Amino acid sequence: MHIFDRRLLIGSLLASSAIVSPANAQTDPAAAQTPVAAPAAQTAGEYEGDIVVTAQKRDQSIQSVPISIQAIGTKRLDDLNISNFNQYTQLLPSVSFQTTQPGSTVVYMRGVASGGDGNHSGPLPSVGTYLDEQPVTTIGGTLDVHIYDIARIESLAGPQGTLYGASSEAGTIRIITNKPDLSGFYGRVDGEVNSVKSGGIGSKLEGMLNMPLSGSAALRVVGFYQRDAGYIDNVAGCRSYLPEPTATSCTSANGGVVVDNAAFVKKNYNDTETYGGRAALKVDLDSNWTVTPTVLYQEQRNHGTYGYDPKVGDLQVQHFFPEYRRDRFIQGALTIEGKVGNWDVTYAGAYLDRKTFTSSDYTDYAEAYDSMYSSAGGLAGYFYYQDNAGKTIDPRQKIIGTDHFKKISQEFRVASPSTDRFRVVSGAFYQRQTNAIFQDYQIANLGTAVSVNGSPGTLWLTQQKRVDTDYAVFGEASFDILPTLTATAGGRAYIYDNSLIGFYGFGRNPAIDPADGRPYTATPFNAAGSGQTGVAGCYLANGQTLRQAYLDGGDTSTLLPATVAGSPCTNLATYTTTGLIPKKTQGQGATYRFNLTFKPTDKVLAYATFSRGFRPGGINRRGDVAPYDADFLTNYELGLKTTLFERLRFNAAIYQQQWDKFQFSFLGANSFTIIQNGPNARIRGAEADANYSTGGLSLTAAGSYTDAKTRNDLCATQICSGDGTDVLAPSGTRLPITPRFKASGTARYSMPIGTAKAYIQGLVAHQSSASADIRLAQAATLGRLQAYTTGNASVGAEVSNFTFEVFVQNLWDERAELSRYQQCGTCSQRTYIVTSTPRTIGLRAGAKF
Incomplete structure (x- = not known):
């Protein structure tokens, strides 16, 4: 659908918020005489009250939940006009993140960060993100769900691996939407216009309708459009390559390649459009059973770059190719809630489909490598960046990339009555997520013989399919030893199965060297002159790679067909006599949680927790690099929750965490992402939040202290050499980002x-x-x-x-x-x-x- 049509659809939904109410009144005289008001919301300055959360898969007061949890309720989200991830995370003291642009963000909690995550073939996240009951964590980072008509955002710090699973090693963020309401028809419309200093004009339009359809069914729909103004300028500049003497010269002195970015110079270069909608239908089948199907659609379009280059100037860059990112996701979900006897039964299932498309400037690569190989004449002297006539060409690259994530998740659980002295929550979970990976590093006019086979103009290609599957059963039981003392124990048994297959690397000149007589023997092998990476590593029918057959003097003519459509062949796979199968890594184990809660009065709660979380291992997308193993986080925590004078809430926690053999992701040779297990780390910290209200005054505060350090040396390889020459970070180095x-x-x-x-x-x-x-x-x-x-x-x-x-x-x-x-x-x-x-x-x- 064209973007104009989508805007028209969303605009129609928002406009309907203003006209449906009178229309309903005209067709229903009784309703006109006695209009149904929206549910009462706190007015400005009023105490938000005791927030009810579902962090432990039950409805509970936040002050009764014996874990470190912060919650931002509806009123505060509205008061602070929060609409995206960056805005709400500044209120969550334990949360930190890395981002390159809106929609491309990796979340960390309590200092559990080694950096470099978020690549399409990187490790799974250590922080889980949920939209209502369904996980929306993807391999490529956190979905930046637009925040509007949201009941609350819950931040659960520390391992949540018992009830929430593999991607909740360090914590969980839950976005809970407002549900359809049978009490009556109501809605709202909100709009905004803003101006950014030295930037452009932004705007936002949002609307919500709650519509009872009968005495047992209601529909709630939300629509939104937001434009965030740009503020980074792409300013005029040039790049020149050896034999030119100056890397940023705009004139050629020695006949080398000189380029400028005149076609892309623009003020307020970076801007973002976000639009979409959400709909939920609630149907009460009877007094015990409720079915709630929901659908969410969101599209985000970024233009330009969101990082500025201080070498060029404040909020300025010099880029030379089109830059944009489109991120579109749709999720359909179904939640069924009911009772069997006096036990609660819940099913939560979802299907998520996310597509991203990016175009990125990669000019800095050519600038760096031209300098690196200056002794050999730069790129022109060391590589074979040539057109079909053998003429040296402009060596700059741009990257065209797509990721297509698909995720299905299903959970079934039961819970005994919360009022019982002994109570249980238990269930089973299944999740399968896939990613179709495509990264095309293009050089304009690159010759066919030195390009990736079948893709003229492509220097390097990554085309792979990744599959991550998780199975788990879980349970948690609580027993009231005394009316004021409760013991809780929980566990989760898991199995993970992750695989990767496809192609990565350079092409291989298919021509015949007359002195050799076999195909794929002519030189140069490709534009980089590489005889090891890419098509050289693809499998032949006899199980050898092309490189092995070339060196051994064997037949080089029988490359196996590509397993991933669009790639020239397959070099990332396991060879069997019946064909190529994905590289796999598997694991199984258990996580646990033990808690002791003391509640001497309704206003005071103290707890001690011992818990453990994990993150699955996976496959490196370089076939010559070993898989990486799961890492584990063990947490020791003491916490206190108090409500004083009816208007003051103060909660605090102190903790120590042991992060064993943490997964470490970095750019290796050829800027290729490599993941390996690093050393252990120790994290100590404290976090607290307070809320006070009196009369018309409301005050909130939250803060954290995090001391996160490695306990062993981090080396270039998983096992250190022992002589210190390969140490990247010595023991005692602070973990990054947080x-x-x-x-x-x-x-x-x-x-x-x-x-x-x-x-x-x-x-x-x-x-x-x-x-x-x-x-x-x-x-x-x-x-x-x-x-x-x-x-x-x-x-x-x-x-x-x-x-x-x-x-x-x-x-x-x-x-x-x-x-x-x-x-x-x-x-x-x-x-x-x-x-x-x-x-x-x-x-x-x-x-x-």
């Missing part, structure tokens, strides 16, 4: 002014500096993620069912560094900084009916 300190606070004051209720509010967030990479040499070239403090403020009023607000985000225009990265493993000449959006001033308005 700041030592992180804190945030909000204040909101409301007061009546005539018939209106006015309010003013502010938010301040701070985090200390952090390393951008665990490896000391790479961390030095990247530079540290600098400490920052940001602030937001707003003033507004509620008049009847209408709200109006003026706001400022990033008050003092801080360059909050979210991530640092380089385009390739050897591209240390340019580091890009992903920063927060500059100061943004806007107007927001909304209506409820």
